[in-house]
Amino acid sequence: MAEVELSRQGAVLTITLNRPDKLNAFNRALHKGLAGALKEARDAEVRAVVITGAGRGFCAGQDLTEFNEMPDVGTGLRETYHPNILAIRALEKPVLAAVNGVCAGAGLSLAVACDIRIASDAASFVPGFVGIGLVPDSGGTYFVHRLLGASRAFEWMSSNRKLTAVEAHAWGLCSEVVGADAFLARVAEYAAQLAAGPTKAIGMTKRLFDHADHATLEEQLELEAQLQAVAGRSEDFAEGVAAFGEKRPPQFNGR
Ligand code: LHQ
Numbered sequence: 672m673a674e675v676e677l678s679r680q681g682a683v684l685t686i687t688l689n690r691p692d693k694l695n696a697f698n699r700a701l702h703k704g705l706a707g708a709l710k711e712a713r714d715a716e717v718r719a720v721v722i723t724g725a726g727r728g729f730c731a732g733q734d735l736t737e738f739n740e741m742p743d744v745g746t747g748l749r750e751t752y753h754p755n756i757l758a759i760r761a762l763e764k765p766v767l768a769a770v771n772g773v774c775a776g777a778g779l780s781l782a783v784a785c786d787i788r789i790a791s792d793a794a795s796f797v798p799g800f801v802g803i804g805l806v807p808d809s810g811g812t813y814f815v816h817r818l819l820g821a822s823r824a825f826e827w828m829s830s831n832r833k834l835t836a837v838e839a840h841a842w843g844l845c846s847e848v849v850g851a852d853a854f855l856a857r858v859a860e861y862a863a864q865l866a867a868g869p870t871k872a873i874g875m876t877k878r879l880f881d882h883a884d885h886a887t888l889e890e891q892l893e894l895e896a897q898l899q900a901v902a903g904r905s906e907d908f909a910e911g912v913a914a915f916g917e918k919r920p921p922q923f924n925g926r
Contacts, residue, residue, distance in 0.1 A: 675704025676725070677711060680859065682718035682866040682925070684711065691726025696734035697777060702751040709758040712766075718925045719866035720762065721858060722785060723769035732776020732799050752777055752809040756784045760881060763874025765865045769858040770836070770845060775799035780809035783818060786877060788845035789861060790836035791854040796844060802831040817884065818844055869907035870925035 676687040686708040688695035695701070712720045724730055733741075741747030759766050759781075768785035776799030782788055790796075800807045807815065807828050816824040819842060827834075836848045849857045865873070875898040883891050902908055907923045914921035 674700040675708050683862040684717040685721040687725050689725040694728030694731035695724040696731040698734045698737045705755050718870040719862045720766045721769050721862045728772040729770045729774040730778025732778045756810045759784050770794040777809040780811040783814035784810050789847040790845040791851045792836050793851040794836040796834040796839045798828045798831050869923045871905050872902045
């Protein structure tokens, strides 16, 4: 059994974490599989990426029964979790976390490192770390803080409160909650819509928002100008303007 399964639907690459008996908790094999999958996601033919979990979980974070795989926690994080979180941010295309079930600990960190989250109504969001006496890692403090604001982020991450998908939606942690029966179809529809977009412009929008987190206004304006110059030379921009003039929907090719 592969710990990570890959499938392609047109320009959508779906990455399924596949250790369902452990709620897709991370062990070395899962990290390795995810790293390989994120490498494949760099293929120019892939214009949207979905990350989801097999079975009833999205990802329960570190496998606590295989903790001894990681003799030194700091080194373990740097070698396994960090490259995958950074790879998601470095992908210049949208990454959709399809949160099918519970996410906890570094599984929550993975979900919040993605660009968009949609949740099944069977999903829940659990800090996890504080429950076992740890600090949030794998970007958990970075992304949860940005999504929720400092006050709510701290209160939640220090409480281990399990949020339902509906609560997560009300907090802005996910953008949509879908009934479990309709979830797969909605994920496919959403991912296909993302994949049909002007991928280059969407990828650069992602870069710009990440840059805005640590930039001055002057630096941000400058990067916008640079990347707009790139977008302005893209085939998709030419197509967008032509389609507008011809009063028809644009057919973007991602270039
Ligand atoms: C699990 C796990 C799990 C193994 C459920 N491991 N088996 C990074 C690097 C270095 C150091 C440490 O930390 C990190 C990052 C982290 O991620 S730390 C945080 C680790 N994660 C957690 O502490 C979450 C632990 N799990 C839970 O709190 C619950 O299982 C949740 C809230 C996720 C789900 O609760 P339930 O829906 O009630 O399911 P369950 O607890 O019954 O779990 C189902 C099975 O999955 C069960 O196995 P069993 O054989 O009894 O059916 C669990 O033992 C197993 N499982 N999480 N992380």
